[in-house]
Amino acid sequence: MLTVHHLGRSQSERIVWLCEELGIDYALKHYTRDPVTMLSPPDLKALHPIGSAPVITEGDLVLAESGAIIDYIVAKHGSGRLTLGPENPDFAAYLYWLHFANGSLQPSMGRNMILRRLELGDTHPMVQAMRERLGRTLGLIEARLGAVAYLAGTQFTIADIMTVFSLTTMRFFMPVDLAPYPNILAYIQRMAARPAYQRAMAKGDPGMALLLT
Template identity: 70%
Template sequence: MLTVHHLGKSQSERIVWLCEELGIPYALRHYTRDPVTILSPPELKALHPIGAAPVITEDGLVLAESAAIMEYILARHGGGRLAPGPQHPAFADYLYWFHFTNGTLQPAMGRMMILGRLNLPADNPVRQAMQGRLDRALGLVESRLAAVPWLAGQEFTAADIMIGFTLTTMRYFHPVDVTPYPAIRAYLQRIGGREAYRRAMAKGDPGMRLLLD
């Protein structure tokens, strides 16, 4: 049995959502952040040395890193769904946007989150440079979604699951005003309209307000 080890308000929501989209059987084990440090509990470090979520276990396998887990589940359980293959015209776009989230957008948000906690003034050159990177990343997403309904093109794919966390729950850690991005706002409404997303969030983070606007 595939088990998803899920930490509240974390990237592991991607894995729960993917399993719901694919309609595959899985067990869900919840973990709670330390109330003082807001970090993962010791139980996750006992499961995997990195001590963070997501982690999956299956038939003796222990695997971490959300992108790696996504690719593993798609390859083992996806049956060709949600991941266009090499012959598909959207293959290159899918690959780019699947890796864009953790390669570009989320690091930019993470750096701004840390800089914000350092209380650097708004005119600090490092803060300005990092804000510029984040603005460019969001601008690129906005341009893409103004042209197509989903990141890879006309079809919903795992690339959309990857970026969903970053554009929603990640904003609990680094608030981003999406008001200037109408295409992103419309996209978030499309995500919120997916039954699998709603099921995943209700199971993984019940009661949490979904940042879809």
């Protein structure tokens, strides 16, 4: 049995959502953040040396990193669903946006989050540089979603699953005003309307107010 070790308000929501989209059997084990540090509890840290979520187990397998987990699940359980192959004209775009999520968007938000907590002030050169970088990153997504319904193009894929966390739940940790990005806001609403997303959030983070606007 595939078990998703899920930490509330974390990137592991991607894995729960993927399992719901694929309709596969899985067990969901919840973990709660330390109330002071907001970090993973010891029992989750004991699963994998990296000490953070998401983690999955299946038989003797213990696997971390949300991107690797998503690749594993779609390869082993997806039967070709939610991915695009090299014969598809959107294949390159699919690969780009799949890796953009954790290669550009999430790191940009993370750097801004750290700088915000350091309270360096809005005029600090690094704060200004990283804020401008995040603006360019969001602007690129905004432009893409003005041209297509999904990041890969015409089809919903794991590129969308990888990206939505950063545009929604990540804003609990790094507040971002998305009002200047109407295409992103419309996209979030489309994703939130998916039954599998609604099931995943209800199971993974019941009662959490979703940041969809």
